[in-house]
Amino acid sequence: MKFDTPAGQNPIDQLKHVGKPIDRIDGKFKTTGTAPYAYERHDVVANPAYGYVVGAAVAKGRISRIDMAAAKAAPGVLTIVTAESAGPLGKGNFNTAKLLGGPEIDHYHQAIALVVAETFEQARAAAALIVIDYARTAGRFDLAKELKGAPLHSEKGKPPVTKIGDFDAAFGTAPVKLDATYTTPDHSHAMMEPHATTAKWDGDKVTLYTSNQMIAWSKGDVAKTLGIPKDNVRLVSPYVGGGFGGKLFIRADVILAALGAKAAGRPVKVTLTRPMMFNNTTHRPATIQRIRIGAGRDGKITAIAHESGSGDLPGGGPETAVSQTRLLYAGANRLTSMRLAVVDLPEGNAMRAPGEAPGLMALEIAMDEMAEKLGMDPIAFRVANDTQVDPEKPERRFSQRQLVQCLEQGADRFGWKQRSAKPAQRRDGQWLVGMGVAAGFRNSMAMKSAARVALDKKGIVTVSTDMTDIGTGTYTIIAQTAAEMMGVDIDKVVVQLGDSDHPVSAGSGGQWGANNSTAGVYAACVKLREAIAQKLGFNSADVTFADGKVRSGNRSFALTEAAGDAGLVAEDAIEYGDLGKTYQQSTFAGHFVEAAVHSLTGEVRIRRMLAVCAAGRILNPKSARSQVIGAMTMGAGAALMEDLAVDTRFGFFVNHDLAGYEVPVHADIPHQEVMFLDEVDPTSSPMKAKGVGELGLCGVGAAIANAIYNASGVRVREYPVTLDKHL
Ligand code: MOS
Incomplete structure (x- = not known):
């Protein structure tokens, strides 16, 4: 189905199932330990051997000897895979460094061997017996140093620099201006379930039970890396214990499990141990961001520049931290740019809201600083610079933009009036208390997405798609969509996800999963409805599906009857035309935080958080709220705790476990509230929905930093805002 004009009234608008806060249908499987994860596929793979990954002990250089x-000869060892034994391997489209290194080493903990043994302990013990000598070469590990003179660079298809008007002239003459530099550190996804794969060969075909967000991308990359036809690869990933962008693509576990199983002649399972996760897999790259804003005394921005620098391995990409600045605020004279340095640290890549998450951590502190310079309330300053058109392409309007409403309704709800404009005014015992706000922004992307829907003689509707549920609620919103379209109860819908044998979906990434995957299910259901109508001789323009029946005029049949013994199946995809060129589709939020800073120690406690989101139709307010509060918690980590510490001598992340790399837990966050504004976006898809999972993170870090400033009067521009920066 081609979607190229704004959606009209359709069966989804009945909202009998869609839009309801129903429980996650996979929730009971996850909480009772019955959801099968990739490393636990005893149900489908008998007698697997265990693989243990050996990571490179140097960041750059060459293996000179391996014994x-x-x-x-160690007990239980079946085989050892190295680059030499594996022979030439390709490289996937979504990988920068080789997943199996050697003899050349590209980064610390790059996988260089897999020991396969009868048990995990035997594989690990044998791995410790491998003797490796390295010839180390000098690496580039200091981002600030490497950025000097680094070239402009950008994602494919996006310009590295945008210039509108004359920034220098306008900034030079602006009566009120800010020029400040902000830094964000390297971040790790630190998802609960580490990367893991169980591999099984049948002849020349391999099945990989794995933990992955984007099945079709990854199937292609497995084929490319192993040099085998795509048709010989099957990926199965029905449950994913967190991804956050770290599982958008295949990693070493997938390729090494496949190679290990081939060499051992038996299924092999491989998981990365927690200490391997931080340097072997990808991370969100650190940024150094310079922001300049000039405004008139009336609070109108006349000049805005955002220049970001980040680093990656050769052939990698930048952290696109200026993306939101191209779209968020008005201002006639504009400049954005991204520079990319080569650093020989582990591979950088997407982590939840790549670009906007660290970009807003900087921009939204800068906006707070400008508001103070102007003597304006930070909300009033943002409202004064709102725009309903793309500031770089004014002919393009936002399809929906309720940023002002998010900020103003949030202010009412949060009690913003109580905030003192002057910092360090409110005390509670030894604590100084303050409030902060930030805007949230994340784009909503249209992606082709397919599904198959079958109706059987028992009236069961089965949806199959390679879409994944990474803890986001996909099973549930897809069931809600199919129930709405086919007029059945939700318990009559079976959802099968995460299998590359199913039709190719949008996958889970970039907060595009919910809207696009349900729109794909919508398209398949439209086809199934037509097939049913046609079979019954109904005019498909005059058919309703409700209460397990299909009706036209005064005739009606039970779906069980309509299906017949053979049942009916339909498959289709949602495909997008030029609407995305006509309208800029984005999601908006207002983030509010109350924080306390201890007056003697500089410790920070978050007291309350509120997010007000405008993100199209909310398909399930309960799972959407869970996405947002999870993201707000992640934002607290980014603001206060998370920091991969770089050893600039040896080139690795020092804190590679969850004791050294701290992430917040529920107990760290006393009170969170989420409000969704009424929004239905007919330009997004027939679902009229957008994404919300990444929006929930965008802006949170700055709202916390701004609350801390309001509490203590100390402005910290280097994340994380730890207590030492207060003393
Ligand atoms: Mo998201 S970083 O695209 O999983």
């Missing part, structure tokens, strides 16, 4: 004799 595996003792390891090969």
